[in-house]
Amino acid sequence: MIESKSLDFDAIVVGSGISGGWAAKELTEKGLKVLVLERGKDLQHGSGYYGEHAPSWKLPHQGKIPRQLYDEEYPMAKRVFHSFSEANRAFWMNEKDNPYVVDEKNPFMWIRSDIVGGRSILWGRQTYRWSEQDFKANELDGHGIPWPVDYKEIAPWYSHVEKFIGVNGRAEGLPQLPDGEFQKPMGWFALEKTIEQRLQKKAPDVTLTSARTAILTEDLPGRSACHYCGPCPRGCSTGSYFSSQASTLPAARATGNLTLKANSLVERLEYDPGSERISRVHVIDTQSGERSSYSARIFFLCASTIASTQLLMNSASETFPAGLANSSGVLGHYMMDHTLGFSGMGVFLDNMDSYYHGNRPTGLYIPRFRNLNGQDEDADFIRGYGFQTMTLRTDWQTGFNKKGFGTKLKQSLRKPGPWIFTLSGFTECLPQQSNRMYLSRNKVDQYGVPQVAFEFEWSDNERAMRRDAMVHAERILKAAGAALVMPGNAEMSLPGEGIHEMGTARMGDDPGQAVLNRWNQAHDVPNLFVTDGSFMTSASCVNPSLTYMAFTARACDYAVKQLAAGAI
């Protein structure tokens, strides 16, 4: 055990986003003095959301994007067009100033934030539990290594997190998508209810449910129910969607045990061979360039998958020449992401005299329906995918390239057109040793840290699922009664485009095959925990953030008990 009285902090958490905020909250609430180090700029909750509620006529170019600037400085972020804009650009990492190695032929899309709160300010807010089937998948089909944790063990931690962050959704009783602690679901468009009734008759194998979303429909302490203004990624001063800024960081601050430093890039973890522990973190101030270091008893890496893995790799030492805590050699390998994309679109002429009021900042969801009871006979792939849906009433933006002039054009553009209902498949990605990130040997960033590089290829299984999603999207849209079905595509998204990169420091019971044990604790280094997406041993097809949060809370509980027992 390391003596605590001479140390700067009890715990150091690297990163202040979805996982780091949870680590800060849980550890401070258990009485630890915690330092959170965030490489991004400082950002005040509420007052820092400079684009919030700005109408289109206030935006630069009234919302037309500055193309040259985006091409030169945000070539990856600009692809996240549903989230990235002039109303929040300062929240994103400038890619020109902070490069990584991009293979022009097969680019990896690494999306980074540059603020306290991390990507929890910018995320899609989709919040789903994994199922028993997800945790068993590796063991059953032999891809990757078995998960050391099952659904029953993590379920109480899912509940713990859901109650605190606030998740709206509808209970369905589906084994492949377990229900959680839900606030009342958001309303549905009349068209969506029409579609649901038709699917119940014509595609009964498919369930249409409310997207489970970390947005409040009921007030929580210090946070208000959604006011339906629309564009969440500009930030929400009422804290209506979950972000660490709105939720976990204020809770941590309230304990009096939190110290948070922005502009603090963690360069390296120092391993002490004598105690076989991490002793210090070495930090670069991104504004002044000054270097400093801090000591603590335990260290939580929550910097996001790629950044945490980069930090471990850059902390190689005599004891760990291939990267800190990497005696297994798997660090950086088995990287996964979700392939996603447009699988099909239906144009609907139903409910034309029904409209809407308010901007619902989420869609509906069709949970996985393939390979649920063993292998489907007609499936040329293993595992499965789900559909995220979007409903919109067409308006001038979807028809401004019409011919004609004058009052007739003006009148046609100002009125609503038909409904559109789209399906986007999110497919599970298999863990493969060859999909990896590594440190460049000759390229460093402005701070002298080696740049990250990637090698990533989708497998035939993911390709087959994208094709299957397109076929079933067409079936579902026809069953839903679309007047016109526009087929989607089976194109593969760029690796990383799902912004669900994960798996590069996976957990498993066998120290020879995994970086982390079942408690997110490094097999090799007992006072080191990694609880962002790095620990993921497989990917499921559902959005992963809730699972990161649940494992983070569980790892904090374990770490504090181990500290109390004198085991760390």
Next chain:
Amino acid sequence: MNRREFMQCATLIVTGASASQLGFALSEEQSQYLASAPNYIHTAVSYFNAEQRAIVTAIADVIIPRDETPGAVDAGVPRYIELMVSDWFSDDERAIFDAGLKDLQTRVPLELGRPFVELEKDQQEQILEKLESAAGDSSWYEFGNVLRAFISDAPFICQIKELTVWGFFTSEVGATQVLRHDPMPMEFDGDYPLSPDDSTWSGGLTA
């Protein structure tokens, strides 16, 4: 929090203090709240000469005229077009626009004996219709051409139409007086009555 309380809270946040007083730590260019910034069309610009400005104004007025509701000129669209041509277009796009404008400046008086701005409105519309039928092959007119980048080789008539329609429906006048605007709905009602003459909501920008 009800709607009134919410608006009070939002107003306080936006107007109560300058960004730096609130500990705002983002870059200089982003240090202003967009919601309390001047409207984009109030940005200074001087790219067209008086004759060009008059032609652009006349065209915008043909594309979206004032009828029982305000039109493009009321909404400041000519200024929007001048700003976008000056600040937003690439050099190639600007060259297409400038040539298109020049063509109207020189050809119309030769063919019709009077400058474009002195023609009757239906004559102006006929000229634009001819330009549009000549441009009919442009991919700009493709169906479902929605979430796409600006089409860089689009002809002059498509450029000015896109800027007029976009500039109009995202303007304060167009969004609030021709479309319907509700910045703080406080509810989601997915089955809200729609009469045959109702306009859409403005503010469809998702990001």
